[in-house]
Amino acid sequence: MELRIRGDRAVLARPGGADLQEVDPGRLAIGADLAQALHEWARVASAVARAEPGMDAAHVVVTQRGRQLAARLSTVLGTPVRFADPVTGAEIVVEPPLRPPMVRRPPRRREPTPWFTGLTVSLFSAVVVVVGMLALAGTLARETNGWLATIAALVVTGGVAPSLWLGRRVLILRWAVFGAAGGLVLAWVGVLATVL
Structure with missing residues (x-):
């Protein structure tokens, strides 16, 4: 041209x-x-x-x-x-400018998993959830009715579950979320044992 x-x-x-x-x-x-x-x-x-x-x-x-x-x-x-x-x-x-060659990024090095710290946080959050749920269910079962304790535990679980679901992939919160989810499962075993 x-x-x-x-x-x-x-x-x-x-x-x-x-x-x-x-x-x-x-x-x-x-x-x-x-x-x-x-x-x-x-x-x-x-x-x-x-x-x-x-x-x-x-x-x-x-x-x-x-x-x-x-x-x-x-x-x-x-x-x-x-x-x-x-x-x-x-x-x-x-002359048209030379196109730079495609540069490959080096693969991202994954950070090591902090197992000790993560499991400690998970254990702590599980204990807090278990103690809280059992205190709520036990008090309601003793003072009122067992079915009311079950309904209260369902409301708490329904309120916490969406937050746990959303937080499961957040790197910093994931350990606390896993612990809280495990604590909910253990708390339900205790709630059912208390009510029945």
Whole structure:
């Protein structure tokens, strides 16, 4: 591809046998913003070329912007773009950037499982749940009715179960959750023994 200016419009020329075929950038799949930027650059470059000869700063800006647009075009098309500088007439070939090779991440090293600390937390939470459930069920069974103690234990279990289910995969809470779940199972054995 070659980036050129015809009049006040940018054109892309591609080899087509003995001569070059010129194509409007808007007809290619390069994006509307890039095509518009190319045409704006061509209008400015044409105006600078017609201006007085003492505008060196404008010439530098037009050349630099043309190179930038050629680089963007090269990236989008994935092919080298020959840039015909409208100020100096020099031709520059802009290569598309090389794609970096895919870098594989090293496998994550798993942290060791803190068995001693985790089992201690599980045991502590199991004891708290067992003592709490048995205190509730025992007091209700003695003071009122055994069925009321069973209903209260069901309400407590139904209230705690969703939290335990949600917390089972949270790394920090999982040990306490496992202990509380085990404590609920043990507490139900005690509740049923108390009621029956």
